[in-house]
Amino acid sequence: MTRNPVFRSNYYILAQVGQGQFGRVYCGISRKTGKFVALKSLAKGFPTNRFLREFSCLISLRHPNIVSCQAIEYHGGGRYLVMDYCEGGTLRDLMNFSAKLNLKSRLDLVINILAGLEQAHKKNIIHCDIKPENILLSLTADKWVGKVTDFGIAKIIEQSSNDRGESGYTGSPAYMAPERFYGKYSYACDIYSVGIILYELMIGERPFYGLPGDLMLAHLNKRFDIPDTVPKPLQSIIIKALEKLPKRRFSSAKKMLEAINIAKYQLNINQDKPIISTSNNLSKFTVEINNFSRLDVVDKINHIVNNDENIYLASHNQLIKLSNQSKKIETINFNQSIKSLTLLSQGCLVLTEDKKQKICQYDFHYFSENKSFNTLDTCLQLESQDLTYTCDFKGKWLAIISKIDNEQISAKLTVLNLQTLSSFHSPKPCPFPEKLIFLNNRYGLAIFSGIFQDKRQTCFYLFNRRGHFIKGFLFPLLISKLTVNKSNAYDLFAVEKVKPNNGILIKLNPLKMTRIPLEFVPDFISGESWGYGLARTTGELLLLDKKGNYRSKINLGVEITAITGLSKNQLLIATLEDRKAKLLTLDLKELD
CATH class of the missing domain: 2.120.10.30 (TolB, C-terminal domain)
Known part of the structure; x- marks a missing residue:
């Protein structure tokens, strides 16, 4: 873990997780709470009005399917937004993964996007840049949860005003509604973008490809085909969402969400087995x-x-x-x-x-x-009644947690110099973990499973070679069989306890988790x-x-x-x- 000299704040910077046209996004940990956060640092010269627009949008929006803004801070190099951290990466990452999403998971993610947009539209906010890269993912015990992010070019419409045209356009041409290319904005623009995402999730590719000019002509004039492999109820939803004229699309995000729920009922999609693509x-x-x-x-x-x-x-x-x-x-x-x-x-x-x-x-x-x-x-x-241990690869340090009696919390942590068997401290009381890992010659992780913040989760707690526990951070899943990659201690593989046919690939720096359906x-x-x-x-x-x-x-x-x-x-x-x-x-x- 390294420090970024630009940031001197309440947050410890782990690594950069993304970079866009207007700035960079970092994974950080709060020095006060130990929670993961996303820190969006805005590039020099980024217009103040756009910065304030995104900040005002995020502050006004509180919804499970929208990445919320927790604070705004200033540092020596400028300013950044402190936002929720989503450990599952982006929807684009998931779409590029070799194991395909099952139909229920695909539709549930589209429902998540529409639920977030419904809340934004209620606040008179048009996102204007819906695309897989702007949908972040969190993991729960049984699914992915999609969250809308990046309101940097969003439009805020006063309830008493009409839509206004603007010269030029900004956004992602592959997902833009036809009217966006000549400066028109409405809530139907976001519906069109969701329609492109639904098409891509169902078919594996977008309806239109090419350079920005080619894409503009295609969105304005070209028709598209939907393979027969797509169920009929979903075909009609895609066709309506991708109508060229805004008034012919769904009248609201809520209406499109309701249509997808009806299609799920008609297709009897309540549970769907994972798709394992290996061939x-x-x-x-x-x-x-x-x-x-x-x-x-x-x-x-x-x-x-x-x-x-x-x-x-x-x-x-x-x-x-x-x-x-x-x-x-x-x-x-x-x-x-x-x-x-x-x-x-x-x-x-x-x-x-x-x-x-x-x-x-x-x-x-x-x-x-x-x-x-x-x-x-x-x-x-x-x-001891039970014992778990770890040592760093160089063979200098040995960390041992031994269970004193049958009580889960009655255990002691000792870190010793493996060459001399001397320790810096007397044993420290602690719960008995499922696993100990040395990350480097200074720090290790103790992994605990249980109920944290009223949820069954896994807690990773950092300790140093003096035996002091530092900050902990929570994973939203119960995991077992945690294995360290020998080439990098920050890369781990585990199995879900609730659904052991799911593997979990974990990267600690920066934090990212990928769920992998397993054949056994x-x-x-x-x-x-x-x-x-x-x-x-x-x-x-x-x-x-x-x-x-x-x-x-x-x-x-x-x-x-x-x-x-x-x-x-x-x-x-x-x-x-x-x-x-x-x-x-x-x-x-x-x-x-």
Whole structure:
């Protein structure tokens, strides 16, 4: 996370999320509340009247489907609007995603846009620039929510006045109503723009393409075709919304919204299954079996980690080290079962677990690449009912939260120097999290699921290496199986708890979340430089690129017990067949 020197205000700037003709938009966090906000910085020379117009529009509009303005602030470099932050990106991002929206989701998003416009029109405001880029998205437990934004060129009409013509036009020609090209404005202009969006959502492309001049002629004179694949009730709605003459369109946003709801009822669209589109983006991968013949003695591989030098495998209480170069195999047997392996830059951290009646004994063992593998030293012993931990990749810091008793809030956070096992502080009381993550050598995240602000959500709480919790921020979903991408700790992949057939791609800087329909609920997830590998114990494997697009799927036909990245272009898979463990590699060169 970096600071932008331009902004010295009540908000901590994370990153730029967008740039338009009139300024830039940043993702920020309030220093007082820890909430995410969008900061729209207006470019130098931006007309004051336009700035005040957008500010007055946003202040007067309060609606769930309109991005609201919270404040206006001045800083050393100028001024900016403080607005709601929408973590789902834009409707354009969603339309460009390989997995298509189902019909219910498409219509619900159009309904969201119309509901926002209905409120704006009640306030005598014509948006004048409705397009997918100006529809922001938030996620809820079961859907996307669209919110109208960017009122920078909106027109405010006094109730006592008539529409006035203006010379020239501003806006987006691909979505502009015909009359806009010669300076006429009315509420019907926004209806026409929504009609273009509905057409694009249903068909996958706009009705008209070309340069601005070509688009003007097309909007004014050209007719369009609607494929028979579009249901008849929706065809009639599109045709009416895209009438050339404003008076022939829907008389209001409310009337068009009602028409879509009637069409949903006629088509019996109450629930719609997600559409998983894979055929257009699948690649072919080569499967090779590594010649680790002595691995047949292993009953089942539960964990795998590796670096450029060695592969570490865990099976029950046995740790196996395989040299990537010499194929040399070394083993160590523990008295306790191995709970997890964590790869560090210079070795491997092993956590063993000895379950007792009410409490478990946890032992941490650190193996350095520079020392003999057979040197078995216990670096830390703890007794706890449960335990979760994380360490930074360089192997300097170890953060541990141990549960004291059955109460969810009775846990303690300790951050230690892994080399000396010393800590800066005494253990800090805290709730017991589902996951700990180190973002860098200074900060980590503790992930909690529960009821926050009367909603079931996930809270990400930042802590530093001194064990102090700083600000937290909320995700509107309950998530599980959170996995860090090894190439960037700010990129994460998770699965929704309520609907586990949905994956969630999370980018923390700036915050962005993408919902991905999955063909199966993964048992294993591996985040690599090329994307994410998802596997199920029954043998199915799914590969996604870093944007969440499907790249390949395969069924190995054997039980999968663990996966991890092997190198820049390979995925290592542990399988079990006839009670014998084998390692497979998938060659991913075609993803590069």
